[in-house]
């Protein structure tokens with residue numbers, strides 16, 4: 603083990619000799635200086651663990667020296683040697699934290715040795731604390747790095763997974779269009795209108811994303827409806843209407859198996875409910891209808907009115923706007939209808955142009971998603 607270095611400072615050679623003799627041991631390496639200036643020089647060459655200085659010296663006093671040592675070598679433990687007349691100075695310095703202890707002259711040998719021993723113990727404890735603190739800081743930094751890296755990996759993996767789920771969503775949406783080509787682009791457009799409404803209403807990112815995905819999948823239940831009924835160009839019988847109106851529930855049984863990370867099932871199940879309770883499948887009313895479903899209802903009806911069908915033209919813009927206004931409170935949630943009307947008024951040029959709205963590709967969609 604490395605020896606502890608002790609520096610003794612006194613202008614009286616006899617005292618220096620006596621202390622050096624007293625502390626002679628295998629464990630200590632002892633240096634002596636006859637003045638404050640000499641002590642500072644020696645410290646530069648051999649920084650000591652402990653410095654013991656006489657108080658009354660010509661030039662720099664002991665307290666002055668130890669004040670200086672504290673600034674330059676804050677880890678060195680400082681002890682002052684003083685006669686009874688200098689006690690006041692010594693106590694003041696101790697109270698100010700400049701000095702660790704004082705030893706009264708003449709001293710008792712055993713007390714002296716013990717004080718030195720305690721001082722060095724303190725030095726080692728403080729050193730160890732410093733080392734441990736440094737080590738903890740280093741480990742914390744390392745841990746932070748690992749965490750940051752881990753977080754990055756998790757984010758990357760989440761992105762990959764989301765993209766993979768989204769491609770499933772797009773495949774399902776495309777399957778509906780294959781089945782019912784007249785509604786080409788309808789699902790994507792409903793998703794886009796729904797996201798515009800959600801943004802206008804200040805929904806959270808997560809809710810906005812959920813309603814967007816729900817828009818893409820809202821008619822997925824039509825996959826399970828007989829084409830002869832789904833595509834029938836003539837008016838429907840009551841029985842046929844019932845079959846078509848089963849599509850929200852059919853969607854539930856399809857999507858229950860898909861286990862998507864968005865809570866879209868309740869939204870899709872209820873996208874044909876009316877705010878006044880006159881819709882289907884459950885005749886839910888007002889806020890009983892999930893908010894995403896209330897948004898889809900507006901987006902879905904808007905696109906239905908705004909698109910051409912084999913048996914009719916698209917509705918004129920003014921009629922669409924007035925239908926939305928009149929349906930507010932009966933078919934539609936007034937807040938949702940008002941939000942969409944605001945969106946329309948702001949950018950009616952783009953909103954009514956289905957081709958422009960639908961021109962967005964899957965990649966764009968992923969990019970713009972967040």
Ligand SMILES: [Fe+2]
Nearest residue numbers: 820821873874
């Ligand atoms: Fe529908």
